Amino acid sequence: MADEAFELLELLQKEAPASALQDVLHQARANGTSKAEMARLTRAVDLSLGIHALFARRQQREAGLAALVDTARDLTLPYDLDALLKVITRRARLLLGLAMSWVSFDDVEARCSRVRAADGHASALTIGFSVPLDGGVGRRAAEGSAPFWSADYLADDRFTHSEVIDEVVRAEGLHAVMAVPLQHEGTGLGVLYVADRRVRHFSPDEVSLMSSLADLAAVAIEKARLLEQTRHEVVALARNTSRARDSSTAARRLGETHCRLLDLVLRGGGLGALITEAARALDGALLVRDPSGRILAGPVGTLAEPSEEDLRVALLEAHAESRPVACGAATPHTWVAAVRVGDDLLGPLLFTADGPADDHQLQLLGLTAQLTAVTLMIQDGVAATQGQLRDEFFHSLLRGTPPPPEQVAEQARRLDLDLEAPHVMVVARVEKGLRGRTAAWASSYAHRHRGLKHVDGDRMVLLLPGTDAGPAAQAVSKELGEALRCPVTVGSAGPARGPGQIAAVHEEARRCLDAVTRLMGPGGTASPQDLGFLGLLLSERPDVATFISDTIGPVLDYDDQQFTELVPTLEAYFASANSPSRAAEVLHVHPNTVSRRLERITELLGEGWQKPSRALQVQLALQLQRTRATLNQRHGGQPRQVIG
Template sequence: MYRDGAAEHDTEEPGLLAVLELLARQAPPGEFDELLHRVRGSGTTPARLARLERGVRLARAIAASAGRREQREAGLAALVDTARDLTFPYDVDGLLRIITRRARGLIDFDLAYVCLRAPGGVSYIRTAEGSTTALLAGLRLPDDRGIGGVAHAAGAPAWSADYLADDRFRHDDAIDDVVRAEGLRAVMAVPLRNGDTTIGALYGSDRHVRHYTPDEIGLMSSLADLAAVAIVKAGLLDQTRAEVTELELDSSRTRSSLTRMRYVSEAHSRIMNLVLSGGDLCNVAKAAGDALDGTVLIRDPGGRALVSGGELDDLDEEAVAKASLDAHAGRRPVVTGENTWVAPVIAGSEDLGVLVIRTATGLTEEDERLLELSAQSVAFLLLMRRSTAVAEGPVRDELLDDLLSETPHAPQQIMQRARRLGIDLSAPHVLVVARPEGGEQGRAVVWASSYAYRMSGLKTVHGGCVVLLLPGADASAAARAVSDELTPLLGHPVSVGAAGPGRDADGVARMYQEAMRCLDALTALNGAGSAASVQDLGFLGLLLSDDHDVDGFIESAIGPVLAYDAERFTDLTRTLEAYFASGGSPTNAAEELHVHPNTVSRRLDRIGELLGADWHKPGRVLEVQLALRLQRTRDVLVQQRTAPAERGGRDGTTV
């Protein structure tokens, strides 16, 4: 019996050893099948064949278990590598690409993608790996549809071996269309959870029917857990980076702002030092323009330019006027047009004018502040001027009062007093009398003090009128300038009379009397609120003037005609006399002159060219006739003075 058992053992040993050898070298399943085939063909007994087949089954089970263990170990190793990769500081998009790539490698998916949840119960695909179309990126996935909806609801992995044919969940047409376009069959979805919060889902798909094993589902879940933590941290890192970047920008802006504010402070200090050291408006305007890289124009309340730091071409006056009103109303600079700003020059509630600037580029917030400070500096300078004028006012008023008085005074002493005040009475000067028609004298007096100081003149008040002694030779221009500036300031009409020029101290009182008579003439002629000089009143000026400048009047009325006759030996003067004597009839004038009427017409045309087209209008006709009479009278008087002298010479006597 022992021998039989030994023999039996010997017979079975080679087959069992062969199974062990195949198992030891991890032979493929086909070699096990070949072993069974050889043993069946050797005529072995059924019992032995059954034991060998059972050994092969056990060997295959051991091999499968070892394979699963190796696959699990490989998956865990890959998962560890993935966890290590996820610790690097990726941004969110870069991290999602790593996750999808690892998912494809771990489970051998054809396609892997990640969707992240957004407010409103929807998710959007952020990253896809292995797609064949561009339809996945940005695809909207409702949280209650598809495999993802099941995973979100259960908080656990969900999968389908054949997605389109699976009716266990609600389908979405848009999702199904993309699945068809990509050719997908099997789909797995694993929620990305961070604590109790689901932030999205990790998907894996295959383009064939596939039943996912528990190990694959578990491995995918582990990857999803790691990915969720990494995504949250990456999001925080991105947020931190954005905040750091914003802080760096804020820091840069703060540094730039501090630099600009330091520049504004230094520029304002330079302008104020210029003001305090006695600089004039022109220098202040130039300094402000240099600081703001622009051209500055300073205007008074009436809109007239006081000083300009350069040329401002094509300035829209209407827009500037509107901006001036807005600037004073808001007490801040206002932009008008392209890179043109208007800043109010104010002192309390008093309007002192505006500062207009045109820059090469727009103004920053700091530049606007510097513009406001520059306008304040201009206001301060104007107030200083006014204060200086007011402080010197009594002395200057006393000098002009003395000049206007008819009491004799020492000329040398008067000239010395004037020189100490910066007044040169030997230079041409005019006298202007301004009478406010609204009765508001206070503001007019304050303005006159500043104006006289600015114009290097003198000011006083006589009989409710402001009296100004100003340098210059054009009394008419001086009267208009005073009216143009004072009338808008007071808001009611101002009558202005002027006389001059004069060149000595003794003539000031005479000019004052002429200016007052001119002012009275304006009132009598219903011209209150207008401005004129003695010269502007024509023959009335001749009557009002103390020196009765007959020669000047004749020259202004018919001087060109007299000069023409003298140069060309013509009879235009006689023609004018005959024309007026005949009642303005060229025919009757021709009979008196014994010439043809056409000759008279031609002479009258020539007179029109010399005197102007309006010479025959009533106002001019009166002046021309008066000038002809004065000229005729002067000629007669000259002849009367020369006749006795000529007779005395013939008689041998002397005159």
């Protein structure tokens, strides 16, 4: 027994395989050793095998720790994230000598987990492959924040299975699968998987080794993410620095060009020289017009002129926004800047670039528009300030407290206004927030029509030459509505003949606007004449004769010219509740006679005269005509005055 014991110790000292220890026991049995000796020898062999297994586990642990140290050293290298994940999966697979490994990151918005890297022979688990989050060892490991493994995945019922994951495991022929969560400071980053194509029970040392690898991998992943974020920030900072340098250079050049152009203006170079030099600096074509479209300077270069409609819309926006505006899709490289002094528009400055205009060109275009306004003021100081004087003059007329008539006449003469000629008043209400665009449009419209304008809050007032307030209101509503792209409510009145009537006509137009707003809503347009008898109530100076003429004038004229009795027939018809037969009894004529007279009235007044609203106006006109006839008879006049 002593010899065998020494032999066992020698074998252990030589790190002989476990089979050599078993051979000592077989040799003793072959030599006929007694049962008692064999029992003690068997006990000694079992202890030796235990010591041998302990040595083997220690060696395996030492090899694993050495591999883990190499892995940690490898993970300290500056990888990008994708390259780092490839290193992690390769190290994980080789660490335990398994068939394959992979790393997946959760996509919370898509409710799935996507494979970011894989190592080993795999056909289904490719990069980008997504699996649901509702099952598998990965979900169990993530929920428990600890490694979880299965010796035989498909046969294991300790966790919730997912059909998609089971299909992949079945396709790859996998059995043993371990999932280790990747966490950094309590935040889940993903899951590291290792798997083998045979049934295998993972030892605690192997689980601990994979857990340590996952901790190292999580730190490395976070470092790679921070490094990548820092790299992007550095690139963005470099890009911003380059842009700032370019912007600084452009600003310096812009300042130099502006100083050169300003010096040219102050030395009296004139508008033509300014536009020529500015076109050279802008590397494009320039043209200056006045508000009526007359060319003031240019064109310098080949200008792609927009349509009048596109130019009007773009100029309105440029005036309101105080910046150059593109002139529409038809001329994509043509821009317009408003030459302005305050709210007064002196004209458009058109610019056509060789290609898409950059910020430097647009800034210089805006500065050129300002210098153009300065040049126009220098050339004609009175004309440049005339707009402001016209506004102040018109405001004083609207308040009803103008200077003495002699001063009013002199000021009107200086401003090139003929207020003794008939003018109509147009008052428009626009949406809040559009005052700037409205003022810009009003300035241009008043200049084009040789009128006056005033903007007060959400109301715009125009005094325009003319005698018919209705068409003037419709024209303003149409053009201003198209320019602002919103409904515009307009009321009008007039004409006013002389400065003394302007305030009264303005109040009449405002009352008409209020009536249109209540009766028709936003977008309505009317004058007192359009409102019929309601216009008489709103009018500052009710024009009864015009109302009668507009309503029943053709019937009155026909009676006077043909010596018929259409007016009495109308009166009897309305008095008889619109009954031709009763009207015939009152007139003592045959019903057919009344019917023929009504047909003639329809020819004269139109088809809609019997509708309730129109019939009411006809009856009111008949009553007014009868009253006027009675008053004329009392004063010795004609029984009935011919109207029309």
